[in-house]
Every structure is written in structure tokens, then in C-alpha cells.
Amino acid sequence: MTTTVDARGFSCPQPVIMARKAISEGKYPVEVLVDTVTSRENVRRMAQMQGCKVEILTQGDDFKMVITR
């Protein structure tokens, strides 16, 4: 079951907090939508620190991050 987190429009550190909460619930894959490179890099670093794999897809001006264990 995919968990989707729409963090677009939120600024640092909100996207990281939202993504981390979804990761801690363990329902992979976790899809995180963000709209700035800052959020993308912050979420990526946090997910990798948690031992997850991160795939990033560019969707127009936004990014879809697919986080798997």
C-alpha cells in the first residue's frame, strides 16, 4: 500500500517532519511530493539517514520522491 504525502507549499522543516512520520509508520513505498530543491534535498538526506532508498521523479515544477526500504 502506497502512502502519499503532499508537502508542496510547506517550507523547511515541515516536509521532512511529514515524510519522517510516514516512514515511521512503515507503509512502503512512501511517495512524497515537494516543490523546492531545498525540500527535496532535506527529505532525501533524512530518508537516507533512516536507511531508505530514494528515487526522484521531476513532475513539471514539482518533485515526486519514492521512498522504499
Next chain:
Amino acid sequence: MKEKITGFFASRWGIILTGGLIGFLGAYLQKNGNPKNMGICVACFERDIAGALGLHRANVVQYIRPEIIGFVLGSLAAALIFREFKARDGSAPLVRFILGVFAMIGALAFLGCPWRASFRLAGGDFTAIPGLLGLAGGIAIGVAFLKSGYNLGRSSRTYPVVGAILPALMVGLLLLLVVKPVFSEGGPIFFSESGPGSMHAPLLISLGAGLLIGFLAQRTRFCTMGAVRDVILMKDFHLLSGLGALIIGAFLTNLAFGQFNPGYTGQPVAHSNLLWNILGMLLAGLAYALAGGCPGRQLFLSGEGDADSAIFVLGMISGAAFSHNFGLAGKPDSVVDGVLQVGGISQNGMIAVLLGIAVCLVIGFSMREKDEKGAE
């Protein structure tokens, strides 16, 4: 190629190099005329700009600081080159303005923002330690709010021209600084003839340093508040390594230039009143945490199109005017007839700091969501 550069700046070495360079440049600017142990103080320099525009009349702290202009325009350049300029606004702008006002009132009770606290420590001013502890305390309170669902809501995309407003204001300030127009007697801009406002490095050196720092900080997301917040929130030491590098870079440069003078009392533009150094910075740290960035980071975000951060910046400049017009700012230690007079803040200043903490707590408690938006 651009992705590789982005990857480097996002790395641990990217943030360490940026922090170290900021430390060096701050100490170098002091060597070239900036006030002692100030290097680059975002709060003090915005206060000087408020004074130069006549928004307050403390005639020793009035100058249009090119470093601030450079921070915004350097970040704008980086955002444009790397296609990261995104105009956005609408995330609780009025709350951000109020947070900016009280962040400045807290910072000026201590006489500096986290940037200056770091430069003060690197110059041997040990009163920076209680300031930094207060800052960490304020940020810890902010983290507790973040963990319980506090947020200022989503921003929305807006017209690019909205994101260009603060950069355009900075260009206007630069023109005022260079042209020095006279519209009427003594106005419209005011420059200190004595005191910290009269001490500054040559324009091109200050502007160049500001532009370089703005560019690098936009790439690396350098943030002195985030440094502490990320450690408390999730034991992430990434940004803290940048702040550590700033302090070490400034310390080593100060040693090389003979600018390291250890002591607790009588330090340049600083007071040794323990309680109000702690509480002033606690207020500032809490306000930065609730607004999502230190005063420097708010300038860098403004440069990449974040109009909500620009509102925070305008709040800080307004806060500086309130702080000096209402007599709330800290008074430095001084030596009168060979006797040390410990500075501190007035009774009004104490009331303002406590009021600011109360207002921040109300904002923190009242802007929490039970279920975070976006999670499905």
C-alpha cells in the same frame, strides 16, 4: 554538470566550506573596518539600515550595510542560474511579520543575532555563551511546537514579480548608498559619524563578501537556527557542521589578525548581563524557529522568491525601529572613570522581551494542527 555542483553543495563538505568561508570573511571585514566582534551580524546590519532610512534616530547605528544587499542579490543570482527561483507567498504573512519584529527585539536585547553570537564567541567574547544557550533554549521550545503539529500553513505559487520585490528594494538601497541623494536637509538617508554605524569596510569589499555568501548560502541552505533545530529534532548534524566551521574559521582568522581578545566584561558592543543575554536570545531563537529560519536564511530565501521570508525581513527592520524608538535595545558595558559599568536592558526592554516570549508562545500553541496536512 549543474546537478553535480548541486550535489556538492548539498554535501557535508559543501556546508563546511561555506561556513568556514563565512567565518573568514566576517573576521576579514572586521579587519577592514566593520565593528569589532560583529563580522557580519544580520540583525545589527538590518538595524543599521532601519537607522539609515530614518526609521529610528539612534545616530550611532545608521548605515546602509552592503552585506545585507549582497545576501539577497547573491542568493537571487544563484537561484536564477540554477533555476530555483520560485515566487511564492501566502503562508501566514502577518504572523511572520510579528515574529520578525519580536525576533529583532530579542536579538537587540542581546546585541546580536546567531551570526553575531558566533562571531562574538570567535573573538573571545564569552558573553556569547549564555546568548547561544538562550538561543538553543528558544529553538528547543520551537521544536516542541513543531513536534506537536505547529506550522504556518502552505504557501502558494505567485507571480514572479512578487518574488522580485525584496531584491528590487535591495537594489534601491544600493542606489541610495551609492548616490547619497539629498531631498531635504539631512535626508532622506542618515549615516552615523561615530559609533558602530560609522565603522564599515569599503563598499566593494562588503558588497562582494555579501554577494559571495548569498550565492553559497542559497546553494547550501546555510542556516544558524536550522543547525540547532535539526540536531534537537532529528539528530541531524549537517547544518551544525556549517555553523561550527563558521566559528572555527572566524576564530583562526581572528588569531591571525590579532583580533582575539578573551574576556567576559567590557567586550565590544556587548553587555555582560547574564539573565537578559539568555532571555533576549531565547526570544529570538523561538521566533526564528517558529518562522523557519535564522535572519540570514530569511534573506537568502527572499532572494529565491519567498515573499513570506521577505515579510519576516521587513518585520525585523520594523522591529529595529521599535527597539530603538522605545528604548528596548541593550546598552553595552562601558568604562567610566576607570570603573566598569555593566550594561543591559531597560525596564521597558525587559517587558518587551517577556511580551515577545508570551506572543511567540500564543502563536506556537494556537497554530497547531492535530493531523498534519497532506498525509493520507
